[in-house]
Amino acid sequence: MTQSDSKKPDPEKTASVVIIGNEILSGRVQDLNLAYIAGRLNDFGVRLREARVIPDHEDAVVATINEVRQKFDYVLTTGGIGPTHDDITAECVAKAFGVPLEINEEARAALQARVGGDKLNEARLRMARVPVGGKLIKNAVSAAPGFQMENVFVMAGVPSVAHAMVDALESRLTGGTPVRSRGVVVHVSEGAVAAALTGIQDRFPDTDIGSYPFYRSGRFGTTLVVRSTDTASIDAAVEEIKTMIREMGAEPEEELEAV
Amino acid sequence: MTQSDSKKPDPEKTASVVIIGNEILSGRVQDLNLAYIAGRLNDFGVRLREARVIPDHEDAVVATINEVRQKFDYVLTTGGIGPTHDDITAECVAKAFGVPLEINEEARAALQARVGGDKLNEARLRMARVPVGGKLIKNAVSAAPGFQMENVFVMAGVPSVAHAMVDALESRLTGGTPVRSRGVVVHVSEGAVAAALTGIQDRFPDTDIGSYPFYRSGRFGTTLVVRSTDTASIDAAVEEIKTMIREMGAEPEEELEAV
Numbered sequence: 001m002t003q004s005d006s007k008k009p010d011p012e013k014t015a016s017v018v019i020i021g022n023e024i025l026s027g028r029v030q031d032l033n034l035a036y037i038a039g040r041l042n043d044f045g046v047r048l049r050e051a052r053v054i055p056d057h058e059d060a061v062v063a064t065i066n067e068v069r070q071k072f073d074y075v076l077t078t079g080g081i082g083p084t085h086d087d088i089t090a091e092c093v094a095k096a097f098g099v100p101l102e103i104n105e106e107a108r109a110a111l112q113a114r115v116g117g118d119k120l121n122e123a124r125l126r127m128a129r130v131p132v133g134g135k136l137i138k139n140a141v142s143a144a145p146g147f148q149m150e151n152v153f154v155m156a157g158v159p160s161v162a163h164a165m166v167d168a169l170e171s172r173l174t175g176g177t178p179v180r181s182r183g184v185v186v187h188v189s190e191g192a193v194a195a196a197l198t199g200i201q202d203r204f205p206d207t208d209i210g211s212y213p214f215y216r217s218g219r220f221g222t223t224l225v226v227r228s229t230d231t232a233s234i235d236a237a238v239e240e241i242k243t244m245i246r247e248m249g250a251e252p253e254e255e256l257e258a259v
Numbered sequence: 260m261t262q263s264d265s266k267k268p269d270p271e272k273t274a275s276v277v278i279i280g281n282e283i284l285s286g287r288v289q290d291l292n293l294a295y296i297a298g299r300l301n302d303f304g305v306r307l308r309e310a311r312v313i314p315d316h317e318d319a320v321v322a323t324i325n326e327v328r329q330k331f332d333y334v335l336t337t338g339g340i341g342p343t344h345d346d347i348t349a350e351c352v353a354k355a356f357g358v359p360l361e362i363n364e365e366a367r368a369a370l371q372a373r374v375g376g377d378k379l380n381e382a383r384l385r386m387a388r389v390p391v392g393g394k395l396i397k398n399a400v401s402a403a404p405g406f407q408m409e410n411v412f413v414m415a416g417v418p419s420v421a422h423a424m425v426d427a428l429e430s431r432l433t434g435g436t437p438v439r440s441r442g443v444v445v446h447v448s449e450g451a452v453a454a455a456l457t458g459i460q461d462r463f464p465d466t467d468i469g470s471y472p473f474y475r476s477g478r479f480g481t482t483l484v485v486r487s488t489d490t491a492s493i494d495a496a497v498e499e500i501k502t503m504i505r506e507m508g509a510e511p512e513e514e515l516e517a518v
Contacts, residue, residue: 022469025307027297028440028484029471031290034312038286048284050319051312053293056469060309083450084470085457115450123453142479160474181287191342191374194382198344210281210315211343212288215419220401225287 013175015041016068017051020061020079020089021157024053032159033078040166045175046074056080061092069096069152074173076166079157081146083123093149094131104130107145114143137165148172181227182238183255186245189213190222196244197224204237206230223255272434274300275327276310279320279338279348280416283312291418292337299425304434305333315339320351328355328411333432335425338416340405342382352408353390363389366404373402396424407431440486441497442514445504448472449481455503456483463496465489482514 017037023029034051041048049072054060056079068075080089094101107128112120127144130136137146137153139161146155146165153172155165186193190213201209207228214221226237245252276296282288293310300307308331313319315338327334339348353360366387371379386403389395396405396412398420405414405424412431414424445452449472460468466487473480485496504511 022467022486023471023484024293025297025310026438026440026486027294027299027301027307028442030294034283035286035289038284040286042286048286049314051284053310055308082470082472083453085453085460086469119450121450121454124450126453127450141474158472158474179285181285183287191378191380191383191386194342194344194385195380201344208281210345211341212282213341213417215400215417225282227281227285 013046013073013173014049015046015074015076015173016049016072018064018068018075018077019051019053019157020056020077021053022055022086025055033157033162036159036163037076037078037166040170041076041173041175042178044170044173045178046173047175047179056086056088058088058092058095061089062096065093065096065152069150073151075152076169077152077154078162081127081144081154081156083126083144087126089154090126090129090131090147093134093152093154096152097131097133097149099132101129102132103128104134104136104145104147106136110139110143110145138168140164140168177229179227179229180231180234181225182234183223183225184238184241184245185221185223185253185255186250187219187221188245188248188250189220192248193222193224193244197241200237200240200244203240204228204233207233207237209237209241225255272305272332272432273308274305274333274335274432275308275331277323277327277334277336278310278312278416279315279336280312281314281345284314292416292421295418295422296335296337296425299429300335300432300434301437303429303432304437305432306434306438315345315347317347317351317354320348321355324352324355324411328409332410334411335428336411336413337421340386340403340413340415342385342403346385348413349385349388349390349406352411352413355411356390356392356408358391360388361391362387363393363395363404363406365395369398369402369404397427399423399427436488438486438488439490439493440484441493442482442484443497443500443504444480444482444512444514445509446478446480447504447507447509448479451507452481452483452503456500459496459499459503462499463487463492466492466496468496468500484514 080087130147134147134149139145141161210225212223226234242252339346389406393406393408400420469484471482485493487493501511
């Protein structure tokens with residue numbers, strides 16, 4: 001983002017992710033996009049407030065898009081923009097906005113360059129259709145682009161493509177201060193730390209302290225995560241948590257992969 | 260389910276899964292429950308129509324529960340039933356139904372038996388709280404139970420526990436005929452099969468044919484999945500798909516792990 005098109009960031013820009021696909025709802029496929037998108041939105045300073053998984057049925061897609069685009073600053077969708085009969089996201093978004101679909105010439109050229117020769121058949125050309133007023137989202141992996149329609153960002157479902165697309169949205173998804181976090185892992189149960197933890201949460205109201213039990217190698221443990229936009233508050237709360245754990249006779253470990 | 264408490268199954272019993280947890284929305288944790296729950300619901304003949312991921316904030320949880328319990332036959336929630344301050348699902352469900360929470364004596368006894376001695380502190384006792392009228396869902400892994408409140412089934416977020424709880428619901432989540440599926444994997448792009456596939460979908464209107472592109476080891480390919488309650492229709496559609504693929508000079512492979 002250049003200085004000229006920046007404005008004072010709003011710290012509470014919100015987003016919803018809409019995962020479109022029967023294959024997720026049937027349990028056939030494990031979604032691999034939400035965690036990645038959530039992490040990138042956080043990097044951009046955008047607060048992901050909810051996610052939904054819906055079937056690729058027109059009524060469900062149109063109604064959901066129209067509900068969430070009113071409720072949140074940004075909506076990101078995944079899935080349903082390929083060339084087959086079950087890829088209905090583009091027409092559903094057009095319907096939600098009450099505009100027609102049109103062949104986008106830049107998208108057609110990108111597809112033509114990728115598939116070559118006379119292979120840009122009618123089915124593949126479906127992937128160049130964008131609602132009137134839409135703006136392309138580049139696909140560096142497989143050419144078929146996503147598109148932005150006002151505050152709705154329509155992306156592919158294939159994880160490598162979806163991830164590349166959300167990466168490409170950094171300049172368009174402007175938010176505020178990212179939420180930072182630190183995690184502390186301890187091999188005691190949640191029930192043993194709960195009371196003291198409530199006290200720490202109360203003393204650091206500008207942090208959000210989460211407690212996540214786990215069960216690994218036959219042992220229960222707890223990951224305590226402190227999240228805030230203020231790193232000084234995070235650090236102070238983490239120190240209190242570590243002291244609490246040591247006073248219980250256990251040893252806190254810093255979680256390395258915290259987002 | 261015994262014969263005496265069975266009734267004629269409704270083929271269109273529907274469900275929504277509500278995943279409650281900031282850790283999923285922050286991208287810190289990958290959800291590992293939805294695909295499993297989706298598969299089990301399908302085994303039970305229940306149609307999973309949507310899933311939502313929401314934060315552990317009271318307003319969001321109460322509003323979502325009240326919306327989806329009206330819209331679907333069954334609602335299954337995961338997360339937020341532990342002993343810490345951020346575990347608010349039980350009170351939110353009680354609030355959604357307008358009833359108080361009470362200590363369930365069976366749950367208290369199970370927790371007491373598990374933790375032993377005087378370790379059933381105030382925090383752990385929170386896990387024995389159930390809305391008035393609720394019915395326990397057994398937790399064979401870590402004792403703290405889930406509960407059913409009318410058509411809402413409240414389960415833990417820890418995957419091993421959540422999976423055991425949904426397994427335990429087989430007799431309560433009665434549906435109709437399970438949707439079966441077969442998948443065919445082919446190393447051609449979606450765009451090459453799209454037109455012929457539309458024809459096959461049109462000839463088998465009682466099936467739902469999905470096309471899922473993938474990108475593995477530098478190659479694009481497509482998984483074609485035929486879903487239906489009628490296995491004869493599935494088999495006939497799969498044969499047509501295989502013939503179509505062979506006519507293109509490619510070799511179809513049966514997908515082994517199709518759900």
